[in-house]
């Protein structure tokens with residue numbers, strides 16, 4: 288096969304290149320040599336010296352090399368380079384519900400149940416109804432906003448029955 292190894296001049300990528308060449312594949316490395324070294328690249332492999340974020344350069348490489356497989360190992364591996372410029376907050380949404388939620392999606396039990404019930408259909412509850420997920424999903428999930436209130440001063444303002452009523456009203460009006 289013709290294989291392109293992005294990051295093929297790096298620690299891991301260069302070993303991958305070596306093995307692929309040993310196995311008889313035609314191999315090229317795509318690497319900007321920012322941390323990788325030209326000498327690491329197997330002599331039977333070709334080097335495309337380019338930045339993977341340079342679209343034109345990557346397209347030119349793909350057009351010329353025509354790889355059947357791209358094996359991607361190129362990365363800035365020092366995570367400390369991201370962090371100082373990125374002040375981030377991660378929000379872990381629980382079962383968000385309300386007007387505008389798609390009733391045909393995989394997520395959103397309220398919207399899905401409302402959508403079905405408005406059409407006179409019965410929602411399907413998997414298993415006995417006692418367990419919390421299906422196979423492949425988390426076994427148990429307990430949601431608690433106590434920490435959000437303590438740390439962020441946030442607490443839900445809409446009681447669940449009111450939110451449900453609003454969601455049903457919207458779903459009816461939207462004809463979902």
Ligand SMILES: NC(=O)c1ccc[n+]([C@@H]2O[C@H](COP(=O)([O-])OP(=O)(O)OC[C@H]3O[C@@H](n4cnc5c(N)ncnc54)[C@H](O)[C@@H]3O)[C@@H](O)[C@H]2O)c1
Nearest residue numbers: 294296297298299318319320321322323338339361362363
């Ligand atoms: N080494 C580890 O212990 C380890 C552990 C977990 C994950 N990884 C991941 O494995 C991958 C390879 O890691 P490594 O240890 O071989 O690192 P490395 O720095 O030796 O290799 C990365 C290669 O990518 C190249 N590169 C970086 N930015 C590039 C860009 N914009 N365009 C083109 N090439 C670029 C570098 O020049 C280098 O050759 C990375 O994705 C890394 O996050 C490594």
